Amino acid sequence: xxxxNRFETGKYLRLTALLAALFAAPMAGADILIKNARxxxxxxxxxxxxxxxxxxxxxxxxxxxxxDDETATEVVxxxxxxxxxxxxxxxxxxxxADIGGGIRNRDYTVREADMGAGFQISLAINRxxxxxxxxxxxxxxxxxxxxxxxNNIFAGQSALINLGNAQPIVTVTTNAVFVDLRESATRYxxxxxxxAILDLLDALDEAAIYAKxxxxxxxxxxxxxxxxxxxxxxxxxLLSGAKPLALMIDRAADIETIIxxxxxxxxxxxxxxxxxxxxxxxxxxxxxIPVVINPMDNLPSSFDQxxxxxxNAALLNRAGVxxxxxxxxxxTETRSLVQGAGVAVAYxxxxxxxxxxITVNPAAIWGLPNYGSIAVGRQADLVIxxxxxxxxxxxxxxxxxxxxxxxxxxxxTLLRNRYADLQDTEIPFGYR
Amino acid sequence: MxxxxxxxxxxxxxxxxxFLFPATSIAEHxxxxxxxxxxxxxxAADTAIVGAxxxxxxxxxxxxGYVIIxxxxxxxxxxxxxxxxxxxxxxxxxxxxxxxxxxxxDVHSHLGNYAAPGYAAHSDGNExxxxxxxxxxxxxxxxxxxxxxxxxxxxxxxxxxxxxxxxNLIGGRxxxxxxxxxxxxxxxxxxxxAYGLKMACGENPKRVYGSKxxxxxxxxxxxxxxxKSWIKAAxxxxxxxxxxxxxxxxxxxxxxxKTEQDGKDDKNDTKEPTKPERDLELxxxxxxxxxxxxxxxxxxxxxxxxxxxxxxxxxxxxITSFQHAVExxxxxxxLAENGICSAMWADWxxxxxxxxxxxxxxxxxxxxxxACAIVHSDSPWGIQRLNQxxxxxxxxxxxxxxxxxxAHAMQWLSLNPAKSLGIDDRTGSIALNKMADLVLWTxxxxxxxxxxxxxxxxxxxxxxxxTGLKPVTDFELGLRVREL
Numbered sequence: 001x002x003x004x005n006r007f008e009t010g011k012y013l014r015l016t017a018l019l020a021a022l023f024a025a026p027m028a029g030a031d032i033l034i035k036n037a038r039x040x041x042x043x044x045x046x047x048x049x050x051x052x053x054x055x056x057x058x059x060x061x062x063x064x065x066x067x068d069d070e071t072a073t074e075v076v077x078x079x080x081x082x083x084x085x086x087x088x089x090x091x092x093x094x095x096x097a098d099i100g101g102g103i104r105n106r107d108y109t110v111r112e113a114d115m116g117a118g119f120q121i122s123l124a125i126n127r128x129x130x131x132x133x134x135x136x137x138x139x140x141x142x143x144x145x146x147x148x149x150x151n152n153i154f155a156g157q158s159a160l161i162n163l164g165n166a167q168p169i170v171t172v173t174t175n176a177v178f179v180d181l182r183e184s185a186t187r188y189x190x191x192x193x194x195x196a197i198l199d200l201l202d203a204l205d206e207a208a209i210y211a212k213x214x215x216x217x218x219x220x221x222x223x224x225x226x227x228x229x230x231x232x233x234x235x236x237x238l239l240s241g242a243k244p245l246a247l248m249i250d251r252a253a254d255i256e257t258i259i260x261x262x263x264x265x266x267x268x269x270x271x272x273x274x275x276x277x278x279x280x281x282x283x284x285x286x287x288x289i290p291v292v293i294n295p296m297d298n299l300p301s302s303f304d305q306x307x308x309x310x311x312n313a314a315l316l317n318r319a320g321v322x323x324x325x326x327x328x329x330x331x332t333e334t335r336s337l338v339q340g341a342g343v344a345v346a347y348x349x350x351x352x353x354x355x356x357x358i359t360v361n362p363a364a365i366w367g368l369p370n371y372g373s374i375a376v377g378r379q380a381d382l383v384i385x386x387x388x389x390x391x392x393x394x395x396x397x398x399x400x401x402x403x404x405x406x407x408x409x410x411x412x413t414l415l416r417n418r419y420a421d422l423q424d425t426e427i428p429f430g431y432r
Numbered sequence: 433m434x435x436x437x438x439x440x441x442x443x444x445x446x447x448x449x450x451f452l453f454p455a456t457s458i459a460e461h462x463x464x465x466x467x468x469x470x471x472x473x474x475x476a477a478d479t480a481i482v483g484a485x486x487x488x489x490x491x492x493x494x495x496x497g498y499v500i501i502x503x504x505x506x507x508x509x510x511x512x513x514x515x516x517x518x519x520x521x522x523x524x525x526x527x528x529x530x531x532x533x534x535x536x537x538d539v540h541s542h543l544g545n546y547a548a549p550g551y552a553a554h555s556d557g558n559e560x561x562x563x564x565x566x567x568x569x570x571x572x573x574x575x576x577x578x579x580x581x582x583x584x585x586x587x588x589x590x591x592x593x594x595x596x597x598x599x600n601l602i603g604g605r606x607x608x609x610x611x612x613x614x615x616x617x618x619x620x621x622x623x624x625x626a627y628g629l630k631m632a633c634g635e636n637p638k639r640v641y642g643s644k645x646x647x648x649x650x651x652x653x654x655x656x657x658x659x660k661s662w663i664k665a666a667x668x669x670x671x672x673x674x675x676x677x678x679x680x681x682x683x684x685x686x687x688x689x690k691t692e693q694d695g696k697d698d699k700n701d702t703k704e705p706t707k708p709e710r711d712l713e714l715x716x717x718x719x720x721x722x723x724x725x726x727x728x729x730x731x732x733x734x735x736x737x738x739x740x741x742x743x744x745x746x747x748x749x750x751i752t753s754f755q756h757a758v759e760x761x762x763x764x765x766x767l768a769e770n771g772i773c774s775a776m777w778a779d780w781x782x783x784x785x786x787x788x789x790x791x792x793x794x795x796x797x798x799x800x801x802x803a804c805a806i807v808h809s810d811s812p813w814g815i816q817r818l819n820q821x822x823x824x825x826x827x828x829x830x831x832x833x834x835x836x837x838x839a840h841a842m843q844w845l846s847l848n849p850a851k852s853l854g855i856d857d858r859t860g861s862i863a864l865n866k867m868a869d870l871v872l873w874t875x876x877x878x879x880x881x882x883x884x885x886x887x888x889x890x891x892x893x894x895x896x897x898x899t900g901l902k903p904v905t906d907f908e909l910g911l912r913v914r915e916l
Contacts, residue, residue, distance in 0.1 A: 100783035102635060131782065299812055300579055301550045306911045339820065342880030392820045392880045393827035412781070412791040416832065420793075422765045422801060429762075 031056045032403070033072035034382065037083035039063075040389075042360045042373035046352065053083065055380040058403035063376060076398065078384050084355065085374055086141025086163075086381035086401060087389075088362040089337050090292045091272060091326035094135055094143055095125040095161065095169075100329075109150035117203070118230030119156025121147045122173040132163050133410045139338055139389055141381040141401045144326075144366055146272075149180035149248075153188045153196050154203070157234055158246065160366060162381070164401030175366055176244040176270065177234055181258060183251070183304040197258055203227050204265055207235035241268040244365070246292075250304040252276035259287060270365055272326075275305035278312045281319035290322035290365045293357075295340040297328075313357065314348030324362040325354075342390035354390060379403075461672070462710060464719075467571060469621035471610055473890030476868070477522045478502045480514055484527025484872060489534035489846035489861035493839035499532060501868040504891035509862055530885060531877055533842055534861050535590025535611075535869035536818050537849035539728070539775050540755050540808035543581055544574030544594055544609075544617070548812065548907075558597035559604060563641050563648060564661050566629065567712035568604035570596045574617045577905045579912065580812045585611050585895050586902065587816035588871035588884040591622060593853055595755070598632035598730040599640040601648070601657040605716055606630055606728060608853055610869075612889055613903035626854045628752070629720050631658065633731035633740060634786050655739060662747040665717030671708045672718070678705035726752040726854060728775075732786040734762035741770055753852045755808065757798075758790040764801030773804035773852040777814070778821035778828070795822075795844060796829025796836060806852060807844045818845055823878035838878050867891075 032055045039051035041063075054062035054072065096107040107124030125145060135143070141163050147156035155178040161169045180188070181196050189196035206225045210217050210232040217229070225232065237243040245262075249255050250273045259269065271277060274291040277284060284291060298310045316323050325344070327337050341354040349357075363372030371379045380403040387394035399406050418432045479501045486494040488509070500508035500521060508518060545557040556573035559565040574594055584592065590611050596603035606628035609620040633654065642649030648657050685702040719725040727744070731737045731754045744751045750771070754760065757774035758781070760767060767774055776798070781790030799805040807822045809815035826841040850860025859867045868891035875882040887895035895902050904912075 098782070099785055099788060102639070102784045134782075296813055296817075298583065298816075300548045300908075300912060303549060306549075309912075339817075339880060343817070346881045346883055390880060392823045393878065395827070395831065415789055416761075416791050416793045416797075419762050419797065420832065 030403070031061075031071065031073045032076065032400070033074070034076045034078055034083060034384065036080055037078040037384070038080055039374055040082060040084045040352075040355055041375065042085055042356060043375050045375075050080075051083075053374060053382065055382070055400065055403045058380055060374060060376055060378045060380050063374070076384070081397070082385040082387070082389050082394075083374075084139070084383050084385065084389050085359045085372060085378075086383050086399060087139050087337055087358040088324070088368075088372070089135070089140050089143040089327050089358070090324040090362045090366070091146040091158075091328050092135070092143045093145060093148070094131050094163075095127065095129045095145060096121060098129065098131070106148075108146065109148040109155070110152075111150040114151050115156065116152045116154035116227060116231040117156060117177045117179075117234035118228060118232075119147055119154070120159075120174055120234075121145055121156060122159035122170045125159060125161060125170055127161075127167065127169045130411045132169075133407060134412065136163050136399060136406060137395060137408050137410055138336075139383050139385070139396050139399070141383070141399065142362075142368070142371060144175070144362070146246075147178055149178075149185050149188060151188060153181060153185055153199055154179050154231065155248075160368065162401050164404060164406055166402065166404065172367070174234065174243070176246045177238055178246045178248060178272065180248045181254060182248055182273070183302050185248070193254065197261055199226075200258075201261060203231070203235060204239065204262075204267075207232050208239055211236045211239065238267055239265060241266050244268040244270045244367075246270045246272050248272045250275040250302075250308075252279040252307065254304075255280050256283060259283075259289065274316075275312065276307040277321070278309065278315040278319075279307055281316050281321055284316070285320040290324065290361070291316055292324045292326050292362075292365070293344075294328045295325055295344040296336060310343060311347040311349075313344040313354075317349055317353050317357075322361050322365065323357050324365050325357045338390050338394075339392050342392065345390060351390070461676070461707065462715075464724075467569070467618060467621075469623045470616065470618040471612065471614070471621055471623060473504050473612075473892050476501065476504050476888075476891035476893075479523040479525060479868075479888075479891065480518075480521045481525045481527045481532055481870070481872060482514060484530050484532035485876075486532045486862060487839050487842040487877070488863065489842050490863065491839055491843055491847075492862075493837070496528075498527075499862060499868075499870070501870075501888070501891040504868055506862060506864060506866050506868050509864065525872065525886065527872055529875075531873040531875065531882070532862070533588070533871050533873065533877055534846040534859070535871055535887065535889065536588045536845045537853070537860060538584070538589050538592040538809050538815050538818060539753065539806055539849045539852055540810045541584070541592045541594055541812075541815055542597070542810070543584060543592065543812060543815070544576065544578045545570050545596070546812075547575045547578035548580050558599035558640075560597075560599040560640050563600050563637055563646075563657050564602045564713065565596075565600050565604050566602045566661070566714070566716040568596060569607070569627075570594055570604055570630075571607035571617050571621070574607065574609070574620075576614050576617055576620060577907050579905045579908050580815075581611055581613075582895075582903045582905060582908075583812070584815045585887055586884055588819060588873070588877070588887060589815055590869040590871070590887065590889050591850075591853075591855070591859060592815070593628060593728070595628065595728060596630045598630070598636040600630075601632060601637050601654055602661055602717070603630040603632060605725070608855065610889055612894065613905075622853075622855060626724065626726055627716075627719070628726045628728045628853070629716060630755075631727060631729040631740075633729065633736040634733060635784060636730070651736065655743065658740075658743055659746070661717060662721075662743070662749075665714055665721055666747060668708075668711060668714035669718040669721050675705050675708050720749050721747065723750070726750075726852075728753050728755050728852075730755045732756050732758040734759035737763060738766060741766065741772070753804075753806070756787075756810070758787045758794065760803070761791065761794045761797035762789075764798045764803050767798065768801045768803035771804075773806055773848060774798050775806040775808035775849070775852070776825075777810070778807060778824040792824065792828035793832055795825035796832070796834055799836070799840075799844070800829070800834060804848050804851065805844050806848045808849075819873075819877040819882065820880055823880075826878065838876070841878070 035052040039048040093108040149155040157174040160172040271291045360372035383396045384398040482498045547554040595606045608622040608625035753773040760774040847860045850856035870888045872886040874885045
């Protein structure tokens with residue numbers, strides 16, 4: 001097999017070292033031009049061929065500039081390759097657990113104590129996690145890190161991060177409150193989802209009273225509240241729509257009931273999961289409620305998700321619902337966001353709309369006005385691909401976050417290099 | 433390719449084992465197949481698929497060719513047009529702009545024994561009441577109405593092995609099924625497929641029994657457990673062999689007595705031997721030692737796989753496959769040398785500590801070493817997209833400079849899994865006289881945008897995207913259809 005000889009560990013390591021040195025170079029003031037790109041803008045401009053994009057100080061400063069190649073500090077020829085915005089995963093737990101199971105610390109959830117909306121996942125995010133580069137090699141540059149309900153229907157407050165090297169990676173510490181109203185969460189509400197809904201309404205009412213009467217609350221003049229003060233403080237910004245309330249619901253009837261019950265409150269709602277959302281697509285479109293989907297989950301795993309199907313994304317999009325995609329699980333998140341987008345396309349979602357579901361749509365849903373598309377003034381999260389970005393065979397070849405190149409080497413790369421040549425008996429594995 | 437060599441070595445080993453342990457005759461003393469397959473394909477019209485891009489599943493590729501199916505079997509394959517010499521067929525399927533492959537074979541599934549919806553009432557995969565439950569047969573847990581079977585069919589899976597879970601050191605027998613709609617499990621069973629035995633290394637058994645306080649609670653406890661079981665199995669096997677020899681001698685003596693009846697009055701003084709008491713657990717383990725049952729060993733870490741290989745040599749059995757084999761790339765040479773297949777995920781890692789070192793190049797590196805590589809799912813989600821998983825693995829190999837083709841990588845989904853299940857003489861590639869288990873894909877199956885357009889099992893069209901033909905399980909009626 002001649003492919004043996006094509007690969008030389010040493011050569012590869014040298015290349016890796018060279019690239020690492022390149023990435024470590026200070027980027028402040030650098031002026032980078034990526035030219036000959038098949039640019040997926042995510043704006044009305046759609047796809048631009050033979051296009052160029054210019055980056056300085058972390059932002060996109062020019063598109064298709066005609067004559068200023070010479071003034072750029074660095075010119076990268078994409079040779080016709082796809083260039084996209086770095087993708088956004090709308091629900092992961094990256095940085096809050098090192099592995100899925102068998103360990104005690106899974107910082108995205110509180111299982112052995114009671115804490116509600118006040119729980120703040122951002123405090124546990126490890127920016128040095130080796131999972132972060134593993135997400136980058138999938139083309140992901142930004143993510144929402146979500147809490148998981150552990151002992152309370154309120155999972156807590158999510159955070160927004162970028163996956164770059166620059167501190168801080170947490171860009172929004174508390175961007176939404178997640179509440180779990182699925183069948184699986186009824187154990188936190190005495191066994192019935194009806195009580196779960198009433199608990200949610202009670203909590204919002206308490207937050208409203210607390211907001212109006214904070215002094216009296218602190219002076220102990222109000223009745224005892226079920227929510228702690230920390231929880232109440234997290235709920236207050238929801239009441240004005242300043243922050244979204246993320247509703248984890250799958251069953252179609254629950255989507256209708258819960259959203260109906262929440263009508264009196266001027267909330268900004270985001271539906272998370274929505275396995276059966278396609279059944280109530282018109283209702284969601286009319287209410288202008290976006291849906292965050294795991295596009296590869298079509299299993300009737302519970303009675304809540306009997307209607308789960310792979311064209312959920314396509315059906316919702318067609319009905320005019322804004323959709324975003326998530327990987328959802330702790331150990332799948334590093335690998336399946338783009339595959340999920342590709343699967344959604346195979347099941348009827350328009351290709352450009354699939355790209356939007358992992359770029360501009362989450363930017364709009366989660367409130368990142370400056371990220372998500374390739375346009376002058378936007379944050380420069382750019383990825384050069386070796387093929388169609390949604391193909392399972394494609395990978396990023398170069399990536400920048402906020403205008404700075406980032407490494408695409410992972411711990412997995414190092415393991416691969418160590419064991420690439422089992423015939424070599426000279427150097428013991430531990431010294432490779 | 434090298435896989436042939438590996439299988440050959442495997443066969444020699446089995447032959448050697450049979451030689452060392454004189455041919456067992458347990459078969460003659462009780463029914464070894466009390467739950468026989470009742471699967472019978474319905475009559476399929478003689479069919480030709482023409483103009484398709486064919487990946488034959490054994491490494492071959494025809495850019496535009498035809499396949500002819502008569503009475504459920506593949507009777508002709510070729511490039512270009514059907515030759516005039518071919519007898520007419522009653523049905524022609526236009527495969528132009530589509531890709532034809534063998535049906536995908538998943539060697540690791542829990543469809544039916546962990547059926548959807550996933551409630552405790554459907555948790556039938558792990559008999560986690562004792563670390564060794566070789567006596568259980570997972571076919572007795574499989575629910576043929578599991579709504580996940582049709583989803584796997586829509587992903588092009590025509591044959592699948594259902595394994596017991598990995599809670600136990602020795603979890604019980606597997607069953608090989610055709611992915612067909614049936615009221616009974618017997619109606620799904622792949623005719624005359626060998627049984628498999630599920631064994632498990634590492635974290636799962638020691639976690640399950642460590643937490644029960646009964647043990648094993650360590651990896652060394654795991655190994656002691658396997659060895660104790662094989663010692664019992666060897667002695668059980670010897671007991672039956674002794675019985676068989678004594679019975680043969682007794683019958684011979686009786687015969688002799690009959691023929692000499694007239695002459696003398698001396699009686700047959702060979703005593704009729706007492707039939708040993710059957711033990712369901714040891715029946716299965718002795719079946720492994722006799723080379724009749726294949727060992728499919730759940731094992732993640734390279735060092736543990738090496739230990740398991742030594743245990744197999746100590747007791748004289750062959751490990752057919754390591755399941756999951758997340759670190760197979762670290763010992764791919766050893767796996768090739770011992771003729772052991774590795775059934776792997778394309779990119780699963782980090783979901784527990786023993787999967788920490790999973791890499792995307794695992795499958796490609798195992799293949800490169802000349803060992804038998806298989807893409808498996810162990811997942812009701814993954815089983816729907818095994819073609820995409822193979823595509824990822826191929827791309828990972830090519831990114832490190834290999835030149836893996838689609839034709840080559842297709843073997844990870846068809847011929848190699850068929851070999852590991854011992855059914856490669858009947859399915860697993862598009863070859864003459866094999867079962868017409870076929871998938872006609874809407875596009876290159878190594879693309880995320882491709883879907884199974886038509887699926888045939890034994891030449892019968894069981895799924896058709898263009899007409900909406902698909903099985904609907906009883907469970908789904910009135911629940912999943914859009915009309916209600």
